[in-house]
Amino acid sequence: MRKMNAWRWLFCAALATAANWTAAYAGEANPDTQLPEVVVRGELPAVDPNLPAVHEGVTAKEIGETVNVVNSEDAVKYLPSVQIRKRYIGDRNSIIVTRTSGSLSSARSLVYADGLLLSNLLGNSYNFPPRWSMVPPEEIKRIDVIYGPFSAAYPGNSMGTTVLITTRMPEKFEAHAKVQSFSQNFKLYGTDSDYNGSQFNALLGNRHGDLSWFIGANHLDSHGQPMTFATLGASASTAGAGDTVVTGAYRDNDANGKPRVVLGATSIDHTVQDNFNLKLAYDLTPTLSAAYSLGYWQDDSDVSVQSYLRDPNGHPVYSGNVNIDGYRYSLAANTFQPGKRKEEHWMHGLSLKSDTGGAWDWQAVTSWYNFGKDEQRSPASALPAAQSGGAGQIALGDGTGWRTLDLKADWRPGLDKGTHQVEFGYHYDHYILDSRVFSTVNWLSGATAARVSAFAGDTETQALFVQDAWRFAPAWKLTLGERYEYWHAFDGSLSNAATTLGYSARSEGFSSPKASLAFQAAPDWLLRASHGRAYRMPTVSELFQGTINSGAIVNNDPNLKPEKAWSSEFTVERNLQNGLLRLSLFQEDVADALYSQTNVTVFPTVTSIQNIDKIRTRGIELAYQGKDIAVRGLDLSGSLTYVDSVILKNDKFPASVGKQQPRVPNWRATAVATYHQGDRLTYTLAARYSGRQYNTLDNIDSNPDTYGGTSRFFVVDTKVNYVFAKLVTASVGVDNLNNYRYYAYHPYPQRTFYVAVKIDY
Template sequence: MTTHRLSTSPWRLGAIALATAALSLPARAQGVATDQQLAPVLVTGSGVRNGLAADVPSNSASKTAEDLREQNLFNPEDALKYVPNTSIRKRYIGDRNSMIGGRSFGTLQPSRGLAYVDGYLISNFLGRFDGPRWNMITPEAIARVDVLYGPFSAIYPGNSIGTTVVTTEREPRAFEASARITGYRQRFELYGDANDYDGHQLSAFVGSRLDSGLWYSLSANRQNSTSQPMNYQTVTANAAGVFPAVTGAAVPVTGIQYDEDPKGLKRAVFGASGGAIDHTVQDTLKLKLGFEFTPEIVASAMLGGWTNDTRNSNRSFLRDAAGATVWSGRVTDGTHTFNVPLSAFAPSNRDETHRHGGITLKTKYATGWNGSIVYSNYRIVSDIARQANLPEDQAANGGAGSWTRRDGTGWNTFEMQAAYRPSEGDFTGGRHALTFGVHRNAYLLDSPTTNATDWRVTETTLSQRYHGRSEVTALYAQDAWKLQEDLTLTLGLRHERYVTRDGEQLLRVASCTAAAGVSCMDNGDGSFNRVLAYPERRLSGSSPKASISWRADEDLLLKASLGRGVRFPNVEELYNGTFTASSQTQSDPNLRAERSNALELSAEKDWEMHRLRVSIFHDDVRDAILRQSDNTVTPSVTRVSNVDRVKTRGLEIVWQTQDWLLRGLSLDANAAFANSKVTANAADPASVGKYWLRVPKVRANLLAAYRPSRDWMGSLGIRHSGRAYNDTYNLDIHPDVYGGVSSFTFVDLRGSVKITPQLELALGVDNVADSRGYQAHPYPGRTFFTELRASY
């Protein structure tokens, strides 16, 4: 067992002292960071300002429910479309794995993005490409979304070294109800294949607050959507333009498409493969209850459920002389001959049931001491992914395949916090706004794969499995110290202890030899289960923070922030050892924690009708965790490793204005410029000096909304993402194709009218010009929306 720890005595004494202090308060709570830091939205002539409390060291961006009705929003993560310096890898409408990319990290590092809803963690640090569980948020229930940048607050876990997204749902003040129905359709064409893909969604909210102090809300969401093709079966030629040799008789076919891959190599494309077209039906139901024991002492509870029924299909471009579809085997177009594997166009299904519960006890005294206790538990009740081994035409009647389960997997969090807020204008004994807390989160991942004689209904023998647990426990303290009325120094320290245990990989093999850490189990059928068990690991890290803000003028705020964050590897990064006919994953059980030292200098200026923020940021990450896939080999290989050092320097400009050029016109514009490069990597010197993956050099957004009256609204949105790389050595010189990470500019339109005070109709278009963009997978084409919303 490898250890790196603090001495036991101070840790335990500190935890006991802090817990005693918090519990000795008269049940006064302010909530965890995602609740404690939120303040009412300030509305001025320049529109909606940052909604976070003044002592938050991080710069931030905010969107209210009213703001979100000025843009096309189908899934909850669409709220982040126009947020400064933020990327969301939403491949298609209904995507369950929309991952966050930020200032210094791309969507290959999803564990640098934290996500909360009402103070409950929904970050899904379990799978290879598992985004936050946005599905636990009902679009119609969203009250506001806040985005924080960088590891500058001691209140947030180490994963906040990137971006933290805080969603707050509505709490009813009286009886209220609302619902909306949304439909969409897109026409998508690529490689000569053109089809329509559509879907719809119903989102509803009802709630009330009773005279007894009890309040309740029930929110529901149902969506039925179909994606455009996500993946394509390809064969790539070598640098001389020669495809791999294939011998034997081949079926003459038409339909093979040719292009160049991201590295500029000639490529043949045979069709949409790998479960390319995703038809998903998702249902979310959430009940929330709250009770005010007194106006200052409150409790709340939440229980939510989400189900997903997914059917993934494929589409072959190949046709024989009779016009019949060809799904596999040796094929030729008269010029080249190829071998299409049986598994290339194999379909798959997935059925999931998830549960999320949480309890909060807190107080809300305006000044003085407050405290909170928050517990949440996210559990994957059942999750079965069924994969066929045979192509569509044969798999429709059954045949061999595999099942992968994640039943019982999930995470839980616990937070206890005490906070002190001085009285307004008290500069004698009340200069310090204090926050102390204890935090714990624990993740469990268990992912067995079994063989199936009939991939649809019959699983048989265990073929592989990976398993593991991780746990982070933290103590933190933060002080916003008002040195004088216009000068505040915020100091923080967070210390985290990390344990990972029960790490295990199992693989069914033909022969096995026992060794240190390796055991062999005879299955009695000529095969063995080779089990590789990993020792428990203990790591720790401290994260000091410092930020000073100076109100140089009534309308000018200057801020300098310095912070360290420590992001520990997640279970999947350590223990995943998945092998399939088309891919394999090679994780590293000895991964080191990522350590980010970040600096930000910013100036924020308000005028009567304008608000401008300019920020310069620098992020120096040591032992950055890189996930890189090699798709030029079969099976493709994904490797996880540490990179010694990555530095990112950048500039952000955020501008908002209201009623400047035209009464009723609001403009929200932002631009970010980043230079992110590997500066040291002893294990792979050739990567030094190369751009870090999937961090665009430029990100820019514009959202212009015009309201000529209270009943009409029209908006124009522009989203731009500049050059980025998807290859460690930046060899992807031709990024504007399938498999590349392209630059793109998407233009969106929306218009709405209130038919009555309670009924609103909206029409919209995303990607008006039908521009093609890629984040390895192709982004959606031109998509039309209709929406009808009723409220009471």
């Protein structure tokens, strides 16, 4: 018989204990008493009170006091085991890092705003971040994070985390305006520059009887530090007589410990972004409301470069054969490649929701996200000639997007006793990807010409779910759920300049059972064991990318299997009257994990998205939050997480077996202290720590503390708020106060200063 590991035994033991303890406990307890699960914060979370999983949250007040917020994703950076891979202010690729998944697995997390899906599930990498920009920080009421795939109400992408953003609607006339500026001095290799930016936003709202509305606008102008650097491996070739003698190169070792030369800084992004948001809500009856949301976001991005190389006359060098210390290095035309990008995205959301508090409630939510314009331009020639135009390429993604529909009902039979609360519903999503690359005679302003390449495809998922939270005894609650998903991939195609080839359609169905048992051992003690199955379907880009060779598609597997996870969690929560202490043990066993890797079992080897046979992740998480600790006005929160994430089987790349899953650090910690000096002045000191992690499946990147590596970090942040009057609040803050230099392949921001003034009427 197959042996069960300790984590599965722990869960089964908890279920068995329920049968033994229930009769005795029920005989002693008052049958009309229902002990609530512990909640510390004064504001109720937006999650279902019967949610069978750990969840953490932060309110708008806490965000305003503790976090230097520019974009909405900043708000969650101090929550346990959550990290946002945000490389610079205005970064469009802000990926969620969870306790079981790294920043290379964007499709293993979900983000919703008022039930509208913001997750970009067109792909599974840093290029497919949630669309945080559709939610201005000023509209946020609170954010809640759910850990693990233990609720049947959410799809298998929830195997990492699910982020629920709740926005608010006005009860009377409101007007808000904020001006913010920020600056960092960034030093690395030959770069020593200030990178600055500013943000302006305004929000108006009111309520007229049954109608309430918000309208907001935001303008962000940000200069990011270099994201990449032009490098070449150390050369052994002697320079020739015609090679340009240059100075200014830097030498160091790459992430794998190999010597290299650093030639200059690239991908220096100046981004100008504008948001417009409209929200309308109407109370059709006292218990039935409708809401409409419109989001518009545009970005105008200009990517520049900086060459460190100088010829004998002091002029910058961008291409050609160069002589560095007597050795030849060949610089391609795209070694220092500038670029431009223009984007316009639209989102529409419509919801209808009942709130009777009786035996039945229901809601319907539908959304449409559309890439109205997505244009990226790059030159074919080298600088400085490319500054004035010339041939190049245009990559287009307009027409890409997704549509969703969610129908859900809550049934509460025996409402007076509260023994059962049943939730069931239907989900539909349709993802459309359309990516094309064309040549152009002028990369700055020319029209598209001949096609270079393209790939496209659709995926569609329909799901049914049911979940019952059964309080079968006063202190016991058993939650059982089931989710069935039917997935369909179709219309896939791949093109080069002359040929278009299609993919066969695929359809598969999956069933995901869930179970959770909670025991209120005492008024201040809660124990819960949860176990669940989750399937994460391959995304459009994972399925339909590749290349065409000799009339066939290669470097691609359209028959990729879905990721399949069994997740378990055992949690103990202790109410400390003015605080909450939580300890969670968790494990995730993933079969057929999707990663880009090289299949070394075939010749020639193939590098593509492939299934890894098995990855096991287990860990322990300790979290605390408390108010008025030691002295009145001092709030403390923090977390400590240890994770052991190991590749157990990978037949296509055996060198990775026994190695750590990429981008999942072994240790993480957060700590936040906020002191309220009266009603007007608050001080916050916060810290974030992340331990050793790897970029590669075989963990050969032995030099993490350099560009291209993925390093440890310990970062201290601070913020001070002062309310001058009821209408005016000023704040100053610093992120990375200790100026820690750290990397997730790209360099993260160094010490960054913030100043903001906000007017609230």
